Amino acid sequence: MLTNKGNLIAGIAFCSTLVRVISGPIVLLVLSNKFSSEELSIYFVFFSLAAVRQLIESGAGSVLKQRLAYYYIRNNTKLGLVKLSSFVNFTFFYFLVLATMYFFILFFFGTHFIQSKEINVDWKIPWFLFCIISFLSTLIVPLLILLDSFQKQEKLQKFQLISSFTYTIVLIVTILLDFGLYSIVISLFISNLILFLFSIKELWCQIRIIKIRKSFFSNTKKCFLDVKSFIFKAFLSFISIFSFWNLIPLSCFYFTPTEFSAKFNLTWALLKSGFYMTQVLNLSQVTIYTKLSLEPKKCFVRFSKVFIACMLFLIFGYTAFITVKFFDVSLFSGTMTGEFLYVLILVCIFYSPFVLISDFSRCFNNEFFSHDVFHASISCFVIFSIGFYFQSNDYFVFSIAVLLFFLFLMWNKYKRWRNAILITS
Incomplete structure (x- = not known):
């Protein structure tokens, strides 16, 4: 049964990735027809700058995911439940700090970078809204990590598939309706809202089952010390892979x-x-x-x-x-x-x-x-x-x-x- 579940998850993940691969050229075709050359340049700059989140996170999400899954399958013991509760709180706290850092770095560095070019496009309001949505989407990441760790992978993959499909459709429609750079903000907001609503509904039931009631900041330092060396090694792997494909x-x-x-x-x-x-x-x-x-x-x-x-x-x-x-x-x-x-x-x-x-x-x-x-x-x-x-x-x-x-x-x-x-x- 576990093998069938794994095959199902792999199949849904493949479909989700396939949606991104197929939709990419379609979106680029629509963009090239509707956006001016300056708007097109700004579009790519937005997402290139947003990639800084990967560098800030540097694989910590995968470390926390696996640590949570490790304690989740051992939550039938008192120690396992306490550890699980502590790491759930730490995961939310960690990504709150990460999202805050990400927002300020993205907004101030991105604004300075874009302003260095002479561009006749109204980009400031869309850019600010884009940074806000990026901040909020980072806060959703812990929900996705918890769903995955709580063995709800098939649900998570379905939610992400629906979100990816929604993003593509909304982006294409809003571009065709001449929303310009606001198309990015609208499509990101709607797709992330759908992902949040589906995830929080599923996760709320799961949290009630395992009865996590510890305070938000409990054992934060202890959890960090527990995963510090592990995160550093994951950081080394992530930076290595990032360097291979990007440098x-x-x-x-x-x-x-x-x-x-x-x-x-x-x-x-x-x-x-x-x-x-x-x-x-x-x-x-x-x-x-x-x-x-x-x-x-x-x-x-x-x-x-x-x-x-x-x-x-x-x-x-x-x-x-x-x-x-x-x-x-x-x-x-x-x-x-x-x-x-x-x-x-x-x-x-x-x-x-x-x-x-x-x-x-x-x-x-x-x-x-x-x-x-x-x-x-x-x-x-x-x-x-x-x-x-x-x-x-x-x-x-x-x-x-x-x-x-x-x-x-x-x-x-x-x-x-x-x-x-x-x-x-």
Whole structure:
């Protein structure tokens, strides 16, 4: 039954991701027809600046999610219930602080950044409202974390699917009705409101069941000390992954001609979307892994199946991309070709296991592979930067060899870690 539940969650997560992938080009098409070039630039600036939340959070949400799930499946004991109650309060407090920091950094830095350009667009009010909505959406995150931790993953994925679909429809309609930059604010507000209402209804029932009645600020310091080192390791993994996918394109932009940079960055973005879908499939199973951690053998079997499915899906997606390129479809005419494209695909394929295994390891309350992810990410960034500087493909091929070397070390480390857990269980 747990396997069927996991498959259902993975299916809904895939559909939710598919909605985002399909709706992206449609929204861009509508934007290009209805927005002026200045409005279009501001649109992308809004969301680029909003990405600072990922840097501020830096994986702490996943740490708290797994810690909550760990104590939730042990709440039949007095100690487990007290721990769970404390971490629920800490999660709300943590994201309240995070949302406040996020709002001020986003608003003041973003305002200064946008004002540095001469733009004949009324952006100030939409920008302020966008920052307010971003602040409120950050406050919703704890609700999503709790739903996931309380083994309500299928409900959560359905709510997120409905929210994503609503956002796309409302955004397209408001753009067509000439709401301009206010379209972003309206669509974000409605989609987040729907997500909040669904989540709070489901969560309220769950909180009443486990009878969480501790004061809001109880044991906050103790909880922070409990997860401090864990959050730091998750931060290291997150920054490493963030650097791999975001600093390499910046390096390409800095060192190479504009035409090459444009092709590389478009190709990299497409490869990243394939990787993102596999990561979503794996992350949708994280609290399932945590629940199964009481029976480690079943947990590792489950992860092995998901890992194989993710890798096969990634390989299939990249193969389909190459096939489309072979027939020279105009949609991908602006991407890289030839041997360099194959090198990039192999780099992404060999990089994926680092992230999948690292995400899985957290279900055992450990960030055992953060340094492996760091070494792989930074090595690729350095090698790619050197390759861009000298404009030589030989360096990019070398990155595959380096990834395989680190992957070999990590795989042996993973087997030792797995065997140690199975022996002691």
